[in-house]
Amino acid sequence: MNQPTSVRLVEVGPRDGLQNEKQPISIADKVRLVDDLTAAGLSYVEVGSFVSPKWVPQMAGSAEVFAGIGRKPGITYAALTPNLKGFETALEAKVEEVAVFAAASESFSQKNINCSIAESLQRFVPLMEAAKAANVRVRGYVSCVLGCPYDGEVAPEQVASVARELYAMGCYEVSLGDTIGTGTAGKTRAMLEVVARDIPRDRLAGHFHDTYGQALANIYASLLEGISVFDSSVAGLGGCPYAKGATGNVATEDVLYLLQGLGIETGVDMGKLIAAGQRICEMLGKANGSRVARARLSQ
Numbered sequence: 001m002n003q004p005t006s007v008r009l010v011e012v013g014p015r016d017g018l019q020n021e022k023q024p025i026s027i028a029d030k031v032r033l034v035d036d037l038t039a040a041g042l043s044y045v046e047v048g049s050f051v052s053p054k055w056v057p058q059m060a061g062s063a064e065v066f067a068g069i070g071r072k073p074g075i076t077y078a079a080l081t082p083n084l085k086g087f088e089t090a091l092e093a094k095v096e097e098v099a100v101f102a103a104a105s106e107s108f109s110q111k112n113i114n115c116s117i118a119e120s121l122q123r124f125v126p127l128m129e130a131a132k133a134a135n136v137r138v139r140g141y142v143s144c145v146l147g148c149p150y151d152g153e154v155a156p157e158q159v160a161s162v163a164r165e166l167y168a169m170g171c172y173e174v175s176l177g178d179t180i181g182t183g184t185a186g187k188t189r190a191m192l193e194v195v196a197r198d199i200p201r202d203r204l205a206g207h208f209h210d211t212y213g214q215a216l217a218n219i220y221a222s223l224l225e226g227i228s229v230f231d232s233s234v235a236g237l238g239g240c241p242y243a244k245g246a247t248g249n250v251a252t253e254d255v256l257y258l259l260q261g262l263g264i265e266t267g268v269d270m271g272k273l274i275a276a277g278q279r280i281c282e283m284l285g286k287a288n289g290s291r292v293a294r295a296r297l298s299q
């Protein structure tokens with residue numbers, strides 16, 4: 001398998017990165033983060049989510065964030081929607097693309113969205129119909145593809161089965177999430193090999209958390225498997241409210257550095273990206289989770 005020559009980065013910092021933050025973050029700061037990221041050249045940003053505010057309070061202001069951002073042509077501003085109610089609210093906020101999320105493990109599905117895997121897929125059916133009618137593209141996520149915080153090992157066949165269902169119901173792309181960041185390059189390749197039996201590789205994305213420091217190795221392994229879309233979070237922001245101890249997504253700056261080293265084009269400006277990440281880290285009073293940003297900022 002030849003490595004792809006171009007890669008699309010899906011920036012999930014404003015959603016996956018911030019959803020777990022306990023301290024209040026103003027709408028203005030969230031808007032600024034999204035605008036900084038698109039100014040750095042990112043063409044796809046997950047801005048927020050339309051989930052129950054009782055479950056994830058930090059995302060409660062997502063409609064205001066959508067109203068505040070300076071939308072630019074050619075950029076996809078997306079949101080997470082768990083059900084039809086979330087989709088309808090997202091549509092009112094003029095969201096152009098949404099993502100549904102399921103899990104490859106039963107326990108994580110229950111903890112995250114309070115229903116079984118089968119029930120979650122059923123819940124997406126009316127959402128998919130409404131999205132089709134509104135001409136809104138839907139991305140699909142599968143969580144826990146390389147391990148579950150409650151159930152442990154997750155079989156690649158189980159991942160493939162959920163991914164297949166999402167793809168069959170109309171998700172144009174399925175993002176495979178190593179939610180707790182325990183995956184290794186070997187496991188990643190083995191899992192992708194099974195999932196790609198049913199879904200074309202150019203319809204799959206990798207979503208790696210960096211808890212065990214393996215995310216870049218897993219991205220490289222995925223590139224060798226022909227995957228060319230990766231989710232990442234500026235400054236490595238994040239964690240998962242339902243996966244204790246999980247760190248943030250792999251830092252976008254670090255992925256960019258890897259890709260630049262491979263001669264793979266993304267159109268993202270490293271300097272502007274680092275500035276965007278550092279600004280939000282200073283606002284949050286947190287250390288920057290990107291090794292590349294830390295190295296560059298110390299020079």
Ligand SMILES: CC(C)(COP(=O)([O-])OP(=O)([O-])OC[C@H]1O[C@@H](n2cnc3c(N)ncnc32)[C@H](O)[C@@H]1OP(=O)([O-])[O-])[C@@H](O)C(=O)NCCC(=O)NCCSC(=O)C[C@@](C)(O)CC(=O)[O-]
Pocket residue numbers: 016019049050051052053055056080082083085086087101112113114141142143144177178179207240
């Ligand atoms: C799915 C539900 C809603 C089920 O939650 P539930 O309690 O089972 O749902 P319900 O239908 O019984 O509704 C309960 C209440 O929530 C309201 N409600 C219902 N739906 C919505 C909505 N869309 N927006 C706003 N409010 C909503 C509904 O109106 C009702 O309000 P009440 O009558 O009690 O006042 C809930 O479990 C939920 O919102 N979960 C979200 C969890 C979440 O956002 N997790 C983080 C994102 S996933 C992730 O991070 C993983 C990923 C994608 O990054 C990939 C990876 O790394 O693995």
